[in-house]
Amino acid sequence: MNEHTFPYEESIALIPLGGTGEIGKNLTVVQFGGEMLVVDCGLAFPFDDVYGVDIVIPDITYLRENADRVRGIVLTHGHEDHVGALPYVLSEINVPVWGTRLTMGLVRTKLSERLPLSQLDLREYAPGDRIPIGSFLVEPLRVTHSIPETVALNIETPVGRVVFVSDFKIDHTPIDEWRFDAARFGQLGEEGVLALVSDSTNAEKPGVTPSERVVGAAYDRIFGEAPGRIIVTMFASNIHRMQQVLDTAARYGKKVAVLGRSMQQNLEIAIEMGYVWLPPDTLIRTDQIGQYSGRELVILATGAQGEPLSALTRISRDEYKAVQIEPGDTVILSATPIPGNESLVWRTVNRLIRKGAHVIYPPMQPVHVSGHAYQEELKMMLALVRPKYVIPMHGEPRMAVQYARMAREMNIPAENIFLMELGDTLYLHPEGAKFGEKVPVGRVLVDSGGNSGISDVVLRDRKHLAQDGLVLVVVSIDKETGEILAGPDVTLRGMAVSEEEEPQFVDYLRQQVLVELQELDVSEVTDWDAVRADVRSAVTRAVKQRLKRRPVVIPVVMEI
Numbered sequence: 001m002n003e004h005t006f007p008y009e010e011s012i013a014l015i016p017l018g019g020t021g022e023i024g025k026n027l028t029v030v031q032f033g034g035e036m037l038v039v040d041c042g043l044a045f046p047f048d049d050v051y052g053v054d055i056v057i058p059d060i061t062y063l064r065e066n067a068d069r070v071r072g073i074v075l076t077h078g079h080e081d082h083v084g085a086l087p088y089v090l091s092e093i094n095v096p097v098w099g100t101r102l103t104m105g106l107v108r109t110k111l112s113e114r115l116p117l118s119q120l121d122l123r124e125y126a127p128g129d130r131i132p133i134g135s136f137l138v139e140p141l142r143v144t145h146s147i148p149e150t151v152a153l154n155i156e157t158p159v160g161r162v163v164f165v166s167d168f169k170i171d172h173t174p175i176d177e178w179r180f181d182a183a184r185f186g187q188l189g190e191e192g193v194l195a196l197v198s199d200s201t202n203a204e205k206p207g208v209t210p211s212e213r214v215v216g217a218a219y220d221r222i223f224g225e226a227p228g229r230i231i232v233t234m235f236a237s238n239i240h241r242m243q244q245v246l247d248t249a250a251r252y253g254k255k256v257a258v259l260g261r262s263m264q265q266n267l268e269i270a271i272e273m274g275y276v277w278l279p280p281d282t283l284i285r286t287d288q289i290g291q292y293s294g295r296e297l298v299i300l301a302t303g304a305q306g307e308p309l310s311a312l313t314r315i316s317r318d319e320y321k322a323v324q325i326e327p328g329d330t331v332i333l334s335a336t337p338i339p340g341n342e343s344l345v346w347r348t349v350n351r352l353i354r355k356g357a358h359v360i361y362p363p364m365q366p367v368h369v370s371g372h373a374y375q376e377e378l379k380m381m382l383a384l385v386r387p388k389y390v391i392p393m394h395g396e397p398r399m400a401v402q403y404a405r406m407a408r409e410m411n412i413p414a415e416n417i418f419l420m421e422l423g424d425t426l427y428l429h430p431e432g433a434k435f436g437e438k439v440p441v442g443r444v445l446v447d448s449g450g451n452s453g454i455s456d457v458v459l460r461d462r463k464h465l466a467q468d469g470l471v472l473v474v475v476s477i478d479k480e481t482g483e484i485l486a487g488p489d490v491t492l493r494g495m496a497v498s499e500e501e502e503p504q505f506v507d508y509l510r511q512q513v514l515v516e517l518q519e520l521d522v523s524e525v526t527d528w529d530a531v532r533a534d535v536r537s538a539v540t541r542a543v544k545q546r547l548k549r550r551p552v553v554i555p556v557v558m559e560i
Contacts, residue, residue: 006434009033011427012157014197017441018042018058019081020393020400020420025443026082026166027058028197028393032157035134036066038073038095039153039164043084043446057085059442060092067093071134075099076166077150078106079237087114088446096121098131100140100149105273106237109265127151127181142181143168146212146371147237148275149178152185160194160430163385167199167394169209169370170377175216175240176275185384193387195428200392201372203403208376210369215334216244218366223248228294228328230254231357233304233312234335234368236262239270241334242300243277249298250279257289259311259323260302267300286322294328304335306344313344316351327356334367339396375406382410389433390417391426468551469494471539473513476558488513490539496547505546512542532557 012032019026025044030037044056063070072095075083086097086107091114099107104124111117125131131138135158140151145167152165163185170180202209223230234241242263249256258264270276289297303312312331314320325331331352337345349359362368373381382390390412392403397419404417418426418433423441427434475488490509497505516538517531535555543551 011429014426025058033135036070037136040082041086041089042081055446057088057444059444061440070095072096075103077147078103083107098123098125102149105269144171144174144180162195163193164197169373171211173211173213175212189384189386193385195389196385196387197391200395200399200403202374203399205374207374209374212240214366219248223252226330229297230330231299232332233301236266250282254298255284256282256298257284258300263302289322305341306348313348316348325355325357329357331357331359332367333361468549471551471553474556512538
């Protein structure tokens with residue numbers, strides 16, 4: 001089929017604005033007949049190169065420009081990388097949002113902190129429902145993951161169906177009764193599936209993902225052997241694992257305290273909605289910790305990724321008043337570091353070990369299992385669904401490439417496997433598939449105040465400050481006579497100069513500024529900005545000559 005005969009207007013278009021080629025901020029647009037459906041709406045946590053940034057959300061310029069065509073947002077589960085950007089997106093595009101009961105419970109709490117819930121259209125769906133949304137018919141499908149009530153989505157259109165399998169694994173012995181619905185996936189495969197969009201996060205790992213119950217068995221061994229207090233850290237959304245901690249603590253007659261706002265909030269929601277059963281007389285308040293001896297106490301804490309303000313990180317730095325590490329404490333790191341967070345995690349672990357804690361982490365014991373399918377589970381999904389086209393997403397390029405190799409081994413033709421980048425438009429039709437024009441795409445950076453849209457210029461300046469420091473020069477000049485009335489005063493911040501050397505270096509910079517000003521006939525100056533520029537240049541040259549650095553120089557020249 002050539003360019004002129006390809007039926008673009010009758011095709012399904014997939015457009016990832018987040019979640020492919022990277023970890024986090026999952027957001028994909030499914031487009032048909034001029035209408036758009038958004039799958040997931042997540043955020044990502046920043047790497048070290050974005051100073052002062054707390055979260056990263058997708059650039060939704062394309063959605064904003066086509067807001068009248070967006071029919072709704074459908075959510076696969078309640079993890080931050082799939083729902084965390086909703087407050088920012090809904091503040092610009094207020095459309096209906098669908099999710100399972102627990103997902104919407106978590107979402108409502110998150111949204112209520114930034115938006116009035118009365119103005120939002122939040123709806124629940126469940127496996128077996130078939131929800132008409134514009135030209136789309138959406139059916140949630142049960143899959144297992146590391147948070148309850150995760151679903152895949154069967155998205156039907158007049159020209160074919162797309163099975164959108166976000167994060168998943170196949171756990172045959174889940175903690176709850178939410179079981180992977182192999183029968184329904186097989187039925188869809190029998191009926192015919194145009195495309196499978198699949199999680200590829202663990203495509204590099206052979207075999208199958210261990211069951212979550214493996215972690216419970218490890219907890220049981222550790223709780224029985226620990227000589228003192230036990231501190232467990234995990235993702236705050238891992239509700240199944242919280243349940244296993246509560247159950248194991250109750251079995252050994254221990255009390256449980258919860259530290260960290262997100263952990264406390266999620267546990268409260270899960271208990272209130274019936275997703276966590278609280279053993280009687282097990283949970284205690286933070287201010288009751290001191291009333292119990294070490295062997296009686298288990299602490300659930302945030303900080304599985306070494307976040308600077310998390311409970312466990314603060315405990316490791318002796319900054320948490322209620323809890324200080326003591327010899328005999330056992331700390332269980334029930335997670336693995338997200339790529340980019342390794343240094344933060346291991347610095348926290350090392351601080352805990354120096355204080356005398358026994359720290360247990362994978363692979364020492366199986367205190368964590370992945371929520372993402374390994375190769376054999378990914379192959380099973382392909383075998384059940386039998387799609388015409390395959391699109392690996394939700395992972396880095398190396399993961400998607402490995403998934404593509406695996407799909408070819410499953411007899412999927414290479415020309416029917418598509419590796420997508422952010423902003424790509426992939427048109428799918430029973431007669432063929434083809435890439436179209438890219439759409440605007442990027443990242444939006446959000447700081448701790450919730451301000452979004454931090455520019456690359458601001459990031460560049462922050463990086464510049466972090467690497468080379470700051471020089472502030474203040475001088476007052478009589479604009480009639482050119483006499484220097486005060487200064488120049490030079491202040492250094494973040495410069496690689498020792499305390500002993502600083503007075504001499506400051507005096508050296510003062511002399512360079514004086515030389516520069518003496519060469520000017522101030523009585524004839526009409527452009528004081530040019531004077532400031534000359535002062536900046538003089539200081540920049542002087543620092544570069546002495547320190548081989550280019551700091552941020554701020555000249556303050558006051559004309560009096």
